[in-house]
Amino acid sequence: MIIYFSATGNCKYAATRISQKTGDKIVSIIQLNKNTDYCIELENDESLGIVIPTYFYGLPVLVKEYLSKMTIKTDNENPYLYSVSTYGTTPGGSIEIINNILxxxxxxxxxxxxxxxxxTWTVEFDLTKEENIAYFTKNTEDKLNSIIESVMERRNDDLTEKTKGKLFYTFAQFAYELDRKTSYFSVDDSCTGCGLCQRDCPVEAIEIKGGKPVWIKDKCLICFRCIHRCPAFSIEYKHKTKVNGQYTNPNVAVFD
Ligand SMILES: Cc1cc2nc3c(=O)[nH]c(=O)nc-3n(C[C@H](O)[C@H](O)[C@H](O)COP(=O)(O)O)c2cc1C
Ligand code: SF4
Ligand code: SF4
Structure with missing residues (x-):
């Protein structure tokens, strides 16, 4: 089994590519969490893959909470467990945090x-330029193929990008907490009231009221799914993201 969290499709794509080779089923952590299904049952020699994005050098809060509650049910004393953390510039401590939870x-x-x-953190990164997309993805396919090979052979590999120390990750997680305020979101007049943002928010933080999205929770994951998937590109964060464009993984149609 492969469990994944994906706001904008990158992790879903990686999970799908691995599953096409291993034959494992893929299951969304967003759905597991909505169904309060915390028991992962593995058959015989089945492996478990955890594919997640890096947020603030750590984990999306929903992933951290889900993994903390998760139990793995298996007859195998030593199940093959692996994790893939996708990232843009630095994966920080995301894999280490998962290992600590396990x-x-x-x-x-x-x-x-x-x-x-x-x-996908378009507060900083300009995704309107083809060359920037090319920069981020220049090694993606080669690395993904290496990961798939390693998983298929059930190797004990550490193919992680090494980055800064633990103190740095801890500090970044404080910054994440501060930035999770939904008051930083705004919506402009281009909004058609289609309701997609309400339907697809992983934590039900949005409600359509008077034909426009309203954030009904004080904090959310700031996963930016609502920004990147809005058909009218009407949502902005801290008035900084509009200029940097929208992105969803082009190889993935359905996200959960
Ligand atoms: C809130 C947020 C925080 C992020 N923090 C980091 C980070 O600390 N380091 C990094 O390299 N990428 C960071 N990213 C980029 C994502 O990890 C990356 O784009 C990931 O592949 C997105 O996966 P998804 O499309 O499956 O949601 C961040 C993205 C978001 C939305
Ligand atoms: S997805 Fe975009 S257009 Fe649709 S309701 Fe939300 S903000 Fe408005
Ligand atoms: S409100 Fe938008 S950014 Fe926040 S969790 Fe929902 S989809 Fe993600």
Whole structure:
């Protein structure tokens, strides 16, 4: 089984590519969480892959909470567990954090992988330029093929990008908490009231009221799915993201 979290398609694409070779089914953490399904049951020699994006050098808060509650049910004393953290510029401590959560449950990652893909944090990154997309994706396919090969052979590999120290990651997670305020979002007059943002928000933070989205929770994941998937590109964050364009992984149609 492969469980994944994907706001804009990168992780879904990576999970899909791995599953096409392994034959494992892929399951969205967003759906598992909505169904309060925290028990992952593995058959016989089945492996478990966890494919997630890096947020603020760590994990999206929903992923961290889900993995903390998750239990792995298996007859295998030493199941093959691996994780892929996708990222744009630095994966930080995301894989280490997952391993720590699993360690608390008596498990250990058998293999650790990071995979550079397009950085959806459009507060900083300009995704209107083809050359920027090309920069982020220049090694994606080669690295993904190496990951797939490693998983297929059930190797114990560490194919992670090494970055800055632990203190740095801890500080970044504080910044994430501060930035999670939904008051930073705004919507302009181009909004058609189609309701897609309400339907697809992973944490039900949006409601359409008077034909426009209203953020009904104080904090959200800031996954930017609502920004990147809005058909009219009507949503903005901190008045900084509009200028940097929209992005969703071109190889993925359905996100959960
Ligand atoms: C809130 C947020 C924070 C992010 N933080 C980081 C980061 O710390 N380092 C990094 O390299 N990429 C970061 N990214 C980029 C994502 O990890 C990357 O684009 C990922 O592939 C998105 O996966 P998805 O399309 O499956 O949601 C961030 C993206 C968002 C939306
Ligand atoms: S997805 Fe965009 S156009 Fe549709 S309701 Fe939300 S903000 Fe408006
Ligand atoms: S409101 Fe937008 S950014 Fe926040 S969790 Fe929902 S989809 Fe993601």
């Amino acid at each position: 360690n608390d449950k008596g498990h250990e990652l058998s293999s650790k992988y990071t995979l550079q893909m397009v950085d």
